[in-house]
Amino acid sequence: MSHQQVDQGRRTWVAISCGFGAVGGVAAAVPFVSTFQPSERARAAGAAVEADIGGLKPGEKLTVEWRGKPVWIIRRTPEQLAELPKLDAQLADPKSLRKPDELTPEYARNEWRSRKPEFLVVVGICTHLGCSPSDKFQAGPQPSLPDDWGGGFLCPCHGSTFDLAGRVYKNKPAPDNLEVPPHMFLSDTRLLIGEDKKA
Amino acid sequence: MAEFKQAPADAPVARKLLTWVDNRFPLTKLWNDQWGKYYAPKNLNWWYIFGSLAMMVLVMQIVTGIFMTMHYKPDAALAFASVEYLMRDVPWGWLIRYMHSTGASAFFIVVYLHMFRGLLYGSYRKPRELIWIFGCAIFLCLMAEGFFGYLLPWGQMSYWGAQVIVNLFAAIPFIGPDLALLIRGDYVVGDATLNRFFAFHVIAVPLVLLGLVVAHLIALHEVGSNNPDGIEFKAKRGPDGHPLDGIPSHPYYSVHDIFGVVIFLTVFSAILFFAPELGGYFLEYNNFIPADPLKTPLHIAPVWYFTPFYSMLRATNPLMINVFSAIIALATVFALLKGRFGAALKVAIVIVALVAIALLNTFDAKFWGVVVMGGAVIILFFLPWLDHSPARSIRYRPGWHKAVFAVFVFFFLALGYLGSQPPSDAGNYVSQAGTLVYLGFFLLMPWWSRMGEFKPVPERVTFAAH
Numbered sequence: 001m002s003h004q005q006v007d008q009g010r011r012t013w014v015a016i017s018c019g020f021g022a023v024g025g026v027a028a029a030v031p032f033v034s035t036f037q038p039s040e041r042a043r044a045a046g047a048a049v050e051a052d053i054g055g056l057k058p059g060e061k062l063t064v065e066w067r068g069k070p071v072w073i074i075r076r077t078p079e080q081l082a083e084l085p086k087l088d089a090q091l092a093d094p095k096s097l098r099k100p101d102e103l104t105p106e107y108a109r110n111e112w113r114s115r116k117p118e119f120l121v122v123v124g125i126c127t128h129l130g131c132s133p134s135d136k137f138q139a140g141p142q143p144s145l146p147d148d149w150g151g152g153f154l155c156p157c158h159g160s161t162f163d164l165a166g167r168v169y170k171n172k173p174a175p176d177n178l179e180v181p182p183h184m185f186l187s188d189t190r191l192l193i194g195e196d197k198k199a
Numbered sequence: 200m201a202e203f204k205q206a207p208a209d210a211p212v213a214r215k216l217l218t219w220v221d222n223r224f225p226l227t228k229l230w231n232d233q234w235g236k237y238y239a240p241k242n243l244n245w246w247y248i249f250g251s252l253a254m255m256v257l258v259m260q261i262v263t264g265i266f267m268t269m270h271y272k273p274d275a276a277l278a279f280a281s282v283e284y285l286m287r288d289v290p291w292g293w294l295i296r297y298m299h300s301t302g303a304s305a306f307f308i309v310v311y312l313h314m315f316r317g318l319l320y321g322s323y324r325k326p327r328e329l330i331w332i333f334g335c336a337i338f339l340c341l342m343a344e345g346f347f348g349y350l351l352p353w354g355q356m357s358y359w360g361a362q363v364i365v366n367l368f369a370a371i372p373f374i375g376p377d378l379a380l381l382i383r384g385d386y387v388v389g390d391a392t393l394n395r396f397f398a399f400h401v402i403a404v405p406l407v408l409l410g411l412v413v414a415h416l417i418a419l420h421e422v423g424s425n426n427p428d429g430i431e432f433k434a435k436r437g438p439d440g441h442p443l444d445g446i447p448s449h450p451y452y453s454v455h456d457i458f459g460v461v462i463f464l465t466v467f468s469a470i471l472f473f474a475p476e477l478g479g480y481f482l483e484y485n486n487f488i489p490a491d492p493l494k495t496p497l498h499i500a501p502v503w504y505f506t507p508f509y510s511m512l513r514a515t516n517p518l519m520i521n522v523f524s525a526i527i528a529l530a531t532v533f534a535l536l537k538g539r540f541g542a543a544l545k546v547a548i549v550i551v552a553l554v555a556i557a558l559l560n561t562f563d564a565k566f567w568g569v570v571v572m573g574g575a576v577i578i579l580f581f582l583p584w585l586d587h588s589p590a591r592s593i594r595y596r597p598g599w600h601k602a603v604f605a606v607f608v609f610f611f612l613a614l615g616y617l618g619s620q621p622p623s624d625a626g627n628y629v630s631q632a633g634t635l636v637y638l639g640f641f642l643l644m645p646w647w648s649r650m651g652e653f654k655p656v657p658e659r660v661t662f663a664a665h
Binding site: 017033037038039042046063065066067069070124128129130131132133134143144155156157158159170171172173174175 | 382567623
């Protein structure tokens with residue numbers, strides 16, 4: 001074979017055919033990869049949910065499901081609210097300045113991160129790797145928490161801690177505060193999660 | 200075409216049949232080339248049992264897996280109950296399921312020991328780099344199998360474990376969130392995720408795995424086994440052309456392997472019948488609770504075989520980023536003072552170091568945690584080029600190298616233990632030290648592996664007939 005003259009014209013056509021074959025192969029992969037995307041049914045299942053907060057007493061928490069995720073509604077006591085400003089130095093992002101558009105709607109960019117100071121509404125999913133933190137409302141020393149613990153949440157997976165406004169403590173694996181979902185009060189006892197535009 | 204063979208007229212039927220087949224398919228030839236007359240070193244010790252054991256466990260996982268798919272339903276609403284149905288109502292179903300779940304852990308024990316053997320005797324050194332690389336790819340496939348498979352029972356640990364691992368991909372800058380969405384097929388781990396993980400677990404990854412096992416064995420049988428002395432046993436050949444230090448695998452190693460299999464199955468059965476959950480290490484107790492997307496269990500940890508890497512993920516917090524930055528800065532200063540490089544190269548080193556430190560501090564510690572965890576596995580692929588020891592085998596390396604190995608193993612086990620425990624400050628500091636030891640062991644290997652007084656390597660393997 002090596003003795004024969006290489007026909008450069010044929011070589012060129014072989015290379016072009018291979019090139020087109022490769023393009024076709026990649027194009028054929030597109031529909032296969034596309035099937036990995038959320039289906040139309042999954043996309044449609046994102047409606048807002050309503051919660052009745054009439055029975056929620058100060059210091060209590062209510063969990064509702066929105067888009068398959070837990071959303072917490074916590075009615076904070078005045079003492080718990082008074083504690084929040086004192087923690088700023090220990091928090092990674094006390095003023096909710098990081099990624100404000102994704103995590104904190106405009107009406108929650110305040111010290112208590114909520115529309116009404118009493119009612120905290122956050123998605124109960126840790127911003128580290130998506131576990132749901134556990135309630136640690138009781139202040140004081142306890143396992144896995146610092147001795148001057150002022151109440152908040154502890155993520156059982158990687159030990160991130162959050163205060164009672166869902167703000168993350170410094171030097172923890174979680175980079176961001178808990179997400180405040182779009183929400184609005186329909187009345188004093190009815191809360192709509194997933195929408196915040198006035199109709 | 201090969202010459203047409205003819206069995207003697209008075210030969211038994213079996214012999215005639217074999218001749219008939221051999222004239223059409225190289226059955227006898229394959230057997231002789233791959234095992235029957237395949238020469239292995241005489242001096243292989245008990246460390247060499249784990250390759251055969253891994254093969255046996257693989258077959259066991261495939262067989263038990265096939266039988267489980269006959270009862271399992273890959274549907275978020277039905278999965279948990281179908282596994283419990285298999286455990287309680289299907290005759291002997293519990294045995295099949297526990298064989299599979301215990302087999303998964305046994306697989307990792309065997310493979311970790313198999314890899315450590317390679318490390319001890321330098322089995323990845325030239326010309327066995329590809330055997331090692333195929334092996335590392337098999338290890339990756341096994342991790343994927345373990346991860347996909349653990350979601351299928353749809354228990355609390357399944358659910359939240361998958362949630363955490365899928366979110367690891369979301370930590371990648373720019374493309375991360377879309378990538379995680381593509382893996383889950385939904386905005387949360389759900390039915391779509393379960394269905395595709397089932398497909399990956401029962402067909403996609405096993406196919407790749409089997410292909411890699413074949414490649415691993417073809418590469419091994421091309422160059423021949425390494426041995427505890429780390430010398431080429433084929434270098435000295437007898438008048439018949441066969442290696443003087445070798446012996447056909449059959450029957451010598453067939454018998455060894457059967458003996459090893461018996462011991463393995465004794466231990467395996469003891470666990471299977473008396474402690475299939477092994478105190479929560481092989482099957483976590485929280486996984487007997489159906490998945491609840493609204494509540495993470497109070498203590499969540501991956502199965503034991505992932506915990507060393509999981510610890511490294513947890514250890515990478517902003518403090519660790521500062522430590523990494525400081526180490527890079529120190530290494531750069533050291534390279535500038537001690538390295539014999541030209542001015543241009545020194546400038547390049549400084550620029551690379553500055554860029555690295557800048558990147559470390561630009562992206563979240565969360566992303567670097569994922570990089571450390573992934574890097575800890577990927578770094579294994581490069582081992583053949585990191586090890587510069589003049590002697591392959593630990594037997595002829597300086598005594599303190601054994602101490603380095605011991606420290607490495609100690610911290611690997613410590614990382615594994617800590618990864619199974621709830622997070623704590625003290626544990627995290629040990630994990631951070633362990634992460635540095637693990638990475639240092641590999642990244643500094645080009646230097647430390649050639650230091651010290653090496654013992655003379657023998658001409659022939661150390662073997663006494665018995």
